[in-house]
Amino acid sequence: MxxxxxxxxxxxxxxxxxxxxxxxxxxxxxxxxxxxxxxxxxxxxxxxxxxxxxxxxxxxxxxxxxxxxxxxxxxxxxxxxxxxxxxxxxxxxxxxxxxxxxxxxxxxxxxxxxxxxxxxxxxxxxxxxxxxxxxxxxxxxxxxxxxxxxxxxxxxxxxxxxxxxxxxxxFSAELSPHLPAAQNTVTGQIGQHVASLIRDRDCLQLGIGAIPDAALACLGNHKDLGIHTEMFSDGVLPLLEQGVITNKYKKKHPGKTVTTFAMGTKALYDFIDDNPELAFLDVEYTNDTAVIRQNPQTVSINSALQIDITGQVCADSLGTKIYSGVGGQMDFVRGAGLSEGGRSIIAFPATAAGGTVSRISSLLSPGAGVVTTRAHVHYIVTEYGIANLRAKSLTERAQALIAISAPQFQEQLARAAWDDWGLLV
Missing domain, CATH: 3.40.1080.10 (Glutaconate Coenzyme A-transferase)
Known part of the structure; x- marks a missing residue:
């Protein structure tokens, strides 16, 4: 009525x-x-x-x-x-x-x-x-x-x-806009590192924010990328318009950009309107690892608030204070890990609070929630480089993560690796 x-x-x-x-x-x-x-x-x-x-x-x-x-x-x-x-x-x-x-x-x-x-x-x-x-x-x-x-x-x-x-x-009213996040030197460097892990014909899942946008901006010379994601925003528009994203080699919904929601500017919403190249699907389906893994070369790109030197990823809280949520990170990290040629990437700035806190720590803060376990983690990216944790021991993980932490914290992290974990790095 x-x-x-x-x-x-x-x-x-x-x-x-x-x-x-x-x-x-x-x-x-x-x-x-x-x-x-x-x-x-x-x-x-x-x-x-x-x-x-x-x-x-x-x-x-x-x-x-x-x-x-x-x-x-x-x-x-x-x-x-x-x-x-x-x-x-x-x-x-x-x-x-x-x-x-x-x-x-x-x-x-x-x-x-x-x-x-x-x-x-x-x-x-x-x-x-x-x-x-x-x-x-x-x-x-x-x-x-x-x-x-x-x-x-x-x-x-x-x-x-x-x-x-x-x-x-x-009632007629504008949709809630989500303006692109401001870019800076740090997000630009992280974006370049993430982009270096992307190959032609990869099928991407990515979130919202400065880092995904920075990575997308570096992919203009790639060919035949696909999108099967939980969400997307304005950063994908140039690649769709340039024909970089074609979805040609996906096994699930070839030719279609698959998502469950989108957030961005009016330009994004105008692009979405009545566009048959986009499929907005139930999140029980888009985020099902059994579906995600069927697309070869699936790459998930997500972020974190903190990671310890063994690879445990906290993405939903700052200690005991809830910041965001579990969301779909593990859905896609696991789906990408099971995909033929797939990779998962967790990318974030090496520091917080104006450079006074290292996001890479020996131990997670008390109460911090582990969203992605150390057994699932693959690539970790900061502005200082890339750490590949797949098939690495705890000592090797600590070495790799300390190497991409902010230089002013590396000596402290090396000492803590021994004190907290008995790892000689």
């Missing part, structure tokens, strides 16, 4: 219900602004989500006892609430979240989504973000939609009929 306001759409939410929120750049922030008010007249609501944009309105203290956020991935909007104990973080591989929904392990009463205008057949599109929302729509008892004329139409698993919506409201 079509209604005139977001409040009217949300009136069907009852006490004690569990709500799924469409995430990433498709966050239905127009609905969330009203939910922050409607929830004050409800009790014990739970809002499930991945990374959300423009959801700060849900962090007001008045919502305690009325609505609590429960995030499978943490971003700027939810990070303060989670680390203050006012919201919850659920560690989970991104590929497994739809399974939790479909199995009933994680019940969902209501789904809040943002979609495109319906076509002449009455079908809307989930647009720039399919992720776990497709699964949520399959199990939710009630669906509330924001129909946004500015939402691009995407192909793949994104289609949902207007008849699926219990309530919907139409």
């Amino acid at each position: 079509r209604v005139n306001t977001a409040k009217q759409a949300l009136d069907i939410i009852s006490d004690n219900e569990i709500i799924w929120c469409h995430s990433m750049a498709a966050t239905p922030y127009y609905l969330l602004q009203s939910l922050a008010k409607v929830a004050l007249n409800r009790k014990n609501l739970t809002l499930l989500q991945l990374h959300t944009e423009q959801s700060d309105c849900l962090n007001i203290p008045e919502l305690q006892g009325h609505l609590r956020q429960r995030a499978f991935f943490v971003g700027r909007c939810t990070r303060p609430a989670i680390n203050a104990g006012n919201a919850d973080y659920v560690p989970a591989f991104l590929s497994e979240i739809p399974k939790m929904f479909r199995s009933g392990e994680q019940p969902i009463d209501v789904a809040l989504i943002q979609v495109s205008l319906p076509d002449k057949h009455g079908w809307c599109s989930l647009g720039v973000s399919v992720e776990a929302t497709r699964a949520a729509l399959q199990v939710a008892k009630k669906v509330i939609a924001w129909v946004n004329p500015k939402m691009p139409r995407t192909h793949g698993d994104a289609m949902v009929p207007l008849s699926r919506f219990d309530r919907y409201v139409e």
